[in-house]
Amino acid sequence: MxxxxxxxxxxxxxxxxxxxxxxxxILYFGEQKKGSQYSVQTKELLEEVVAxxxxxxxxxxxxxxxxxMKSEGLNLxxxxxxxxxxxxxxxxxxxxxxxxxASLVEAINDMGSDNLLLPDDVVEGLRExxxxxxxxxxxxxxxxxxxxxxxxxxxxxLVNEKIKGSMVDAxxxxxxxxxxxxxxxxxxxxxxxxxxxxxxxxxxxxDKIKEALK
Amino acid sequence: xxxxVRKNERSSGxxxxxxxxxxxxxxxxxxxxxxxRSKVDTVVFEKVIPGGYVxxxxxxxxxxxxxxxxxxxxxxKLYARHAERFxxxxxxxxxxxxxxxxxxxxxxxxxxxxxxxxxILATGTSNxxxxxPGEEEFTHKGISFCATCDAPFFEGEDVVxxxxxxxxxxxxxxxxxxxxxxxxxxxxDHSTAEPILIDRLNENEKIELLTSHSVVSFKGEKFLxxxxxxxxxxxxxxxxxVKGVFIYAGEVPNNDxxxxxxxxDEKGFIVTDDRLRTSVEGxxxxxxxxxxxxxxxxxxxxxxxxxxxEVYKFLEESK
Numbered sequence: 280m281x282x283x284x285x286x287x288x289x290x291x292x293x294x295x296x297x298x299x300x301x302x303x304x305i306l307y308f309g310e311q312k313k314g315s316q317y318s319v320q321t322k323e324l325l326e327e328v329v330a331x332x333x334x335x336x337x338x339x340x341x342x343x344x345x346x347x348m349k350s351e352g353l354n355l356x357x358x359x360x361x362x363x364x365x366x367x368x369x370x371x372x373x374x375x376x377x378x379x380x381a382s383l384v385e386a387i388n389d390m391g392s393d394n395l396l397l398p399d400d401v402v403e404g405l406r407e408x409x410x411x412x413x414x415x416x417x418x419x420x421x422x423x424x425x426x427x428x429x430x431x432x433x434x435x436x437l438v439n440e441k442i443k444g445s446m447v448d449a450x451x452x453x454x455x456x457x458x459x460x461x462x463x464x465x466x467x468x469x470x471x472x473x474x475x476x477x478x479x480x481x482x483x484x485x486d487k488i489k490e491a492l493k
Numbered sequence: 494x495x496x497x498v499r500k501n502e503r504s505s506g507x508x509x510x511x512x513x514x515x516x517x518x519x520x521x522x523x524x525x526x527x528x529x530r531s532k533v534d535t536v537v538f539e540k541v542i543p544g545g546y547v548x549x550x551x552x553x554x555x556x557x558x559x560x561x562x563x564x565x566x567x568x569x570k571l572y573a574r575h576a577e578r579f580x581x582x583x584x585x586x587x588x589x590x591x592x593x594x595x596x597x598x599x600x601x602x603x604x605x606x607x608x609x610x611x612x613i614l615a616t617g618t619s620n621x622x623x624x625x626p627g628e629e630e631f632t633h634k635g636i637s638f639c640a641t642c643d644a645p646f647f648e649g650e651d652v653v654x655x656x657x658x659x660x661x662x663x664x665x666x667x668x669x670x671x672x673x674x675x676x677x678x679x680x681x682d683h684s685t686a687e688p689i690l691i692d693r694l695n696e697n698e699k700i701e702l703l704t705s706h707s708v709v710s711f712k713g714e715k716f717l718x719x720x721x722x723x724x725x726x727x728x729x730x731x732x733x734x735v736k737g738v739f740i741y742a743g744e745v746p747n748n749d750x751x752x753x754x755x756x757x758d759e760k761g762f763i764v765t766d767d768r769l770r771t772s773v774e775g776x777x778x779x780x781x782x783x784x785x786x787x788x789x790x791x792x793x794x795x796x797x798x799x800x801x802x803e804v805y806k807f808l809e810e811s812k
Contacts, residue, residue: 377566378548397604398603398604419641419642419643419645419646422639423542423566423642424639426542462633462635463632463634480540480587
């Protein structure tokens with residue numbers, strides 16, 4: 280038996296069939312050489328996901344390839360970047376398990392379609408951003424509130440190419456979590472500067488971004 | 494390791510509905526199932542994820558049909574799929590304002606404006622705050638209201654759980670997988686949890702229950718480091734060194750949207766009759782947010798069925 284149940288696979292096949300309008304590539308930078316259980320499981324999960332629709336593909340890369348990581352704008356390993364012809368930096372540092380698996384599915388659907396679920400005034404505000412913006416959403420797999428914050432960060436990146444949205448597995452990246460004083464999730468860190476906790480509505484999220492960019 | 498597949502949000506772009514359900518816990522989604530089967534075009538608004546508070550519960554063991562228990566996450570997912578199957582549209586939007594003095598009712602959300610001919614309020618409850626010094630300051634800096642979210646941050650640490658009701662005991666059992674030692678602080682002289690949970694608590698060597706105690710204050714520098722607790726009988730105050738506190742000291746109704754427009758009881762729960770009608774015609778309430786003697790998944794399901802059925806009848810009679 281795989282990591283995804285047969286019932287969920289059936290559901291996801293239908294969802295992807297209804298939603299995906301273009302090809303989506305999942306770029307996975309893993310620690311293949313070390314063969315850690317975490318990386319092995321992440322790879323297995325992604326293989327099962329891409330098998331659900333022929334518009335999906337998986338490209339396996341090694342975190343040791345620093346140049347390639349850099350060219351993709353990534354600096355933590357393992358990393359999963361969801362790419363398509365649609366502009367956007369939709370990324371996961373660590374395995375999107377538990378409630379975060381829903382974020383991965385949403386990310387695939389968003390990159391494979393023209394989904395945009397943000398209010399018009401937020402879209403307008405995001406378009407005005409003209410400086411690089413890095414949004415990291417620290418999560419735990421048991422957190423039901425975190426996927427909403429990850430979705431917001433990913434959706435923001437679809438609006439403006441200066442915005443990078445990443446999920447960060449707070450337990451796996453323990454040192455980074457300590458650096459940003461994460462003890463409740465979702466904990467959002469903007470440009471490694473401003474941090475706040477909670478799955479806030481997009482408008483409040485945008486206000487926090489503006490604060491960080493001051 | 495588990496992988497949660499929740500309903501994918503897909504918007505129809507509609508702005509008017511015959512029925513709007515606020516909250517997608519067991520009550521809200523059951524109402525949506527009944528409305529969907531009655532061919533009523535229905536929207537459900539949810540600010541977190543489908544399933545409501547129940548998704549925080551690691552295992553629900555008293556919901557009939559699942560003798561081995563079922564995770565709240567799984568149950569929430571099934572409810573959402575079920576409602577969706579019968580046509581309900583679930584939108585991940587936070588309702589911010591309701592205008593109830595005109596029909597159709599106006600609904601403002603984090604993402605836009607809608608109207609609806611009827612409403613079901615199924616907004617549930619939130620964990621009650623203690624209102625003691627330091628609580629605000631150290632919330633998210635050691636104080637948490639979500640064990641499934643934050644317990645892993647307290648691996649090998651000493652932790653306090655406030656409240657020895659069902660939630661407090663159940664969550665303490667979960668936290669014990671991570672923490673070194675858990676002290677449960679209970680105001681009453683006994684735990685109000687189900688006897689089966691108390692048995693498990695007594696069997697767990699990591700958990701200590703202190704009844705007849707209350708929290709006086711939370712202290713620390715940047716992060717929480719100490720909790721002052723008081724023995725209610727002797728008045729003696731003791732200081733506990735802890736890294737984390739989880740608060741499960743009762744619940745408060747999520748009534749902000751209607752507290753000035755709909756009749757509430759003295760504790761703030763929405764007053765309904767036995768057909769779940771509120772004080773405003775066309776508006777119904779279901780689940781934990783209303784004045785009900787028991788707040789469980791099983792009772793919320795019953796409420797959802799009644800509310801869905803009553804809204805259908807109301808819409809038919811209004812034609």
